[in-house]
Amino acid sequence: MKQVNGEKLLASLGEGVKDIRGRLTPDAPMDRVTWFRAGGLAELMFQPHDEDDLIAFLKILPDEVPLTVVGVGSNILVRDGGIPGVVLRLSAKGFGFVELAGENRIHAGAICPDKHVAAMAMDNGIGGFAFYYGIPGGIGGAARMNAGANGSETKDRVIEVRAIDRKGNKHVLTNAEMGYSYRHSDAADDLIFTSVLFEGYPDDRAKIRAEMDAVRNHRETVQPIREKTGGSTFKNPEGHSAWKLIDEADCRGLVIGSAQMSSLHCNFMINMGQATGYDLEYLGEEVRRKVFETAGIKLEWEIKRLGLFMPGREVRPFQGVTTE
Structure with missing residues (x-):
């Protein structure tokens, strides 16, 4: 039984969608994008081309249309009746980057896999990120829920989180403003994280590699x-x-x-x-x-x-x- 009607929702957005560069997919199967490989349809999935495209879309999206952000789909379970409204899935092209941002600092897009941040840190002798090598998912989700492992947490490394609200306004939240606690942050639910700025510390590459290898070996041994x-x-x-x-x-x-x-x-x-x-x-x-x-x-x-x-x-x- 079909529970959503994506074509109708897409049509209701009017002429404004013609200026949107990202991908709009009515009735998108969520079992193709979640790691559980289960669940119903997204009424309308939007994958923005970049940050400007996301802002443009948010400005034409009516307030009454639900908006759900799914990240890389690693820690979500989608029910069989589907997700009403718009499901936002950030694109790897616009939000999957990872780059150096000063001494011992790393800037990563929200859809960047956690393990890529760990690898960037190791390649550049930046300590404090080896734990990310064993955490599935993307940086946006890690920042939202304060993901952690092996005694380390995201909050230990975050300098600031960059986000866009439902109205298309940009925000920058400091570590303190994120209000971190165990597997939780106080960030407003309507904020869409776009990137995170981290800071580590100087460390030996070989030592970091050994830590990452230990994380990987442990994970392969005890996790499915x-x-x-x-x-x-x-x-x-x-x-x-x-x-x-x-x-x-x-x-x-x-x-x-x-x-x-x-x-x-x-x-x-x-x-x-x-x-x-x-x-x-x-x-x-x-x-x-x-x-x-x-x-x-x-x-x-x-x-x-x-x-x-x-x-x-x-x-x-x-x-x-x-x-x-």
């Missing part, structure tokens, strides 16, 4: 990186590891439809073949229920769930109360 997965499914509750709670709740390898909690790393949810958004979200909520019953702890999703349920295929979120 060759599966269709969105990365870590749940945040670590304070004082606990999510994977351990999931394991203790006997959810390692748990299967719903074609979705599974990985047997290799049970905080990674994987699409074993033809899993639907329903399968994946239902599995996640079942894990949350089982963990609460076992440990009295309510896991919080790290994966973002986007869009509409198909009629009759809604997933009710677990409503347990967190114990103090």
Whole structure:
């Protein structure tokens, strides 16, 4: 059952779209762009040519049309009914750059893969970025959620984040203005991150390479990186590891439809073949229920769930109360 009508939405934008240089795709399949390879259609997907093109589009987009930013699609789960309104997917051509920006500083576009920043830093003897080598996704998402690994976090390296709001106005947010905490920032939801300026410190290239190799080897050993997965499914509750709670709740390898909690790393949810958004979200909520019953702890999703349920295929979120 089709839940969106992209051609109608595109037509409603009027003559202004003729000046847009980026790609506008009605009824775009989200299972082609998300790492889970599941989910419904984007009513209208927009891939801007560059920052000016993005601003021009935002200025003609009516306020009442929903706008969803998906980045590289690494940590999102799209529901089977699709995403209404416009889905913004920044293009690699305009937003995938990474460059030196002064002594020990790196400037990266929002769609630049995290690992490319790590590689740039290593090539130029800049320390503090090796942890990015093991984080899937792009820099914009990393800055938004304060992505981290191996004891390091994005907030440790950010100088400023450059963004555009829904009206097409430019903003520059300092590290303090981002309001970082564990896997979270206080940045307004309507801000579209376009690039991030980082600062590291002088370090030995061979040492950095060894750190990156260790990150890569560890990740290949303990994470299902060759599966269709969105990365870590749940945040670590304070004082606990999510994977351990999931394991203790006997959810390692748990299967719903074609979705599974990985047997290799049970905080990674994987699409074993033809899993639907329903399968994946239902599995996640079942894990949350089982963990609460076992440990009295309510896991919080790290994966973002986007869009509409198909009629009759809604997933009710677990409503347990967190114990103090």
